Amino acid sequence: MLDVQDLQKIYTGRHRNVEALRNLTFHIAAGELVCLVGPSGCGKTTLLKCMAGLLTPTSGEVRLDGRPVDGPPPGMAVVFQEYGRSLFAWMNVRDNVALPLRRKKLGKARERELVDHALEVVGLADAHQAYPWQLSGGMQQRVAIARAVAYEPKVLLMDEPFAAVDAQTRADLEDLIRRLWRELGVTVLFVTHDIDEAVYLGQRTLILSTSPTVVQEDLTIDLPDERDQLHTRSSTRFAELRAHVYEQIQRAKRHSGDVNGTQVADRMPQAAPTKAQTEVVGSE
Amino acid sequence: MSHHDLTPVMAPAAGPAIGSGSASGRRRPVPTAALRGLAGLAGLVAVLEVLPHVGLVSADYLPPASETGRALWQLLAEDPFWTALGDTLTGWALGLAIAVGAGVVAGVVIGSVPLLRAATASTIEFLRPIPSVALIPVAVLMYGTDLRSKLLLVVYASFWQVLVQVLAGMQDVDPVADDTARSYRLGRWGRVRHVMWPTALPYVMTGVRLAATVALVLAVTAELVIGSPGLGRELAVAQSSGAVPQVYALVLVTGLLGVAINLVARAVERRALHWHQSNRRRGAEG
């Protein structure tokens, strides 16, 4: 379904080059829900943007259904962390959800049906006419999710979508994602820096190293399929997995794609994550 | 009249709310941009030189750039030009100073007394959009071509720019800061001095910058239309005597003057804002 092969991304600057991604290879099967977790500034957003076709990798490639991704592919939807900036402030909720459907030329009736349904499943059936800025952060992110749902994607990429909402809303939204995933049969890649979230949500968790980034571990989350905030999170297995991921992340903070931190010839000496780099790489 | 102008309801430092910081994040190395800009200016000169030569525009209306340049060079060698420039700048500076002084005082007084603000709002809204050129005939009758004519127009136009910004700034006070000041029992004057004025300062600087540009426009207008001494009158004279290259040379001078005023005003504004922000930060840390 979604293949990432030897992906490398180097940002070329005026004074220095920053290698954000070193060598990433992994595979996501159709219908999977995979979480991607890693220390702050490890290039998660860069990876996601490469996969979404929004950034061109320096080398290696991303394939969707066997076809190389060289621009935003159809059938893929992205939900960004910055809900406030990814919605059109000048459109009401309904138009925000409907806009991407226009060029699909589905006909008015089908379009209306999709929008109604999408807003219904995210729990915003009453908010059609509201403007995004009239809603709370969590509700705004629901609009962005509804927009993705209405688009009927095969793959849904989510870039730390809940990093900026409060804890209770976050739990609701996590359950919403699991429900949508099971109901729609969509493939989901969920990027997060939150360890609990990475364990709770997915079937698999990919743990990334610090920049230059490699996959540090591909961990199967063997929790039962039926999950809920109360019981899943208090189970022993959850605690074990959580502890494991935590350790891995702590290790990841010390290790990067450079083996044991030795300098590699093509890497500029000052390439440690600095402010400039975290700005391009992500906003954790 | 810069493109950074903001409606008084908006914070001066804020760009568009949507798109925070995206423009600055994409800023390129300066030399490339500067070189391209120079190329653009050179291109303008080249086009102005070529157009009349190939006969697309009659040289009677648009002399080649070289001729305008020669006319400018001659102007620069003459005393009357410098006198005119001095007259324009005098009117501009004096008018601006009066407008800023009056605008700041009026703004602080009105802005710090809620009742006064409420009572003056409608009057300000009515008087502000009155075009200052409406005063031209009045100025001519009362002061003729005297400096006071020019000042009347300049002050009227730029006063509102300052006043409205000061008022917007005084209103932008963070309610928490104001409540804090109240809870420490600061009096009205103390709150104006330590809470409202610092908040308003960036707005004031924006107001001064806007007023500086408007003041130049009105100073030149007064010279052009009323005939007060200055660059505008020189321009009117050059035009009526058919000295076309001089007309263009003078237009260029007023444009360069405008650019210079804009650059200085922006630099001062940035300076003041920088001082303001670093001072605030130091205050917060210390």
Next chain:
Amino acid sequence: MTVHTVFRRALLAGGLPGALFALWWFTSAGSTDFYLPPLSTTLGKFGEVWTPERLRSDVLPSLLRLTAGYLLAVVAGVGLGLVVGTGRVVRDVLEPVLELFRAIPPPVLVPVIMLFAGIGDTMKVIVIVSGCMWPILLNTVEGVRAVDEVLSDTCRSYGITGPTRLWHLVLRSASPQIVTGMRQALSIGIILMVISEMFASSNGLGFTIVQFQRSFAIPEMWSGVLLLGLLGFLLSLLFRFAENRALAWYHGLRRAQRNP
């Protein structure tokens, strides 16, 4: 709203203007100063001078020229602004040139444009266009380059491109800046409307007022000044009305951001 608050508001809004009017009325009442006639005389003249025929022959042409010039400037300014704002190289090359054009005090364009276009309606419209265009253009450029990157990425990933992107993303998100430019352009336009008529004309509001002044018809001149002031006020009111409709989302967004 109680009767009391309505009364209070009316008092606050009308109090000072009323007082100023009364002040002018009474201080000028016995005025023998030739240049400062009593307000009653000026107001009396107002009805006499600005008859419907007068409005049609002098005020209407002015307003038509202003409207034509202003609308052309909006179209040209926004159109060019989109081109300049989208292309990085174009923007770098043209920015200093545009800054220079904008910095030229618009009234000095009158004598220059008279060289090309004589003294007719065309000249006046061109003068208004060439003065009003720059703030609109430069604000559009600024607005276009500030389009949010996340929103831009969102559009790309949903395949929103071409005219849809231009209309729903670029123009709409730049609209607050464009409106700021248009507001500045409006006051420049009024100035240029008056000035171009004062320079050379056979009709128009600016022309008529200067004629009154030159023939020392002082109360008539004052009535013209009043009319011009009233016009400026009404146009700004109209602008604000249109702005509040077009940018309702923006003002709402700003309020939401200020009081989270």
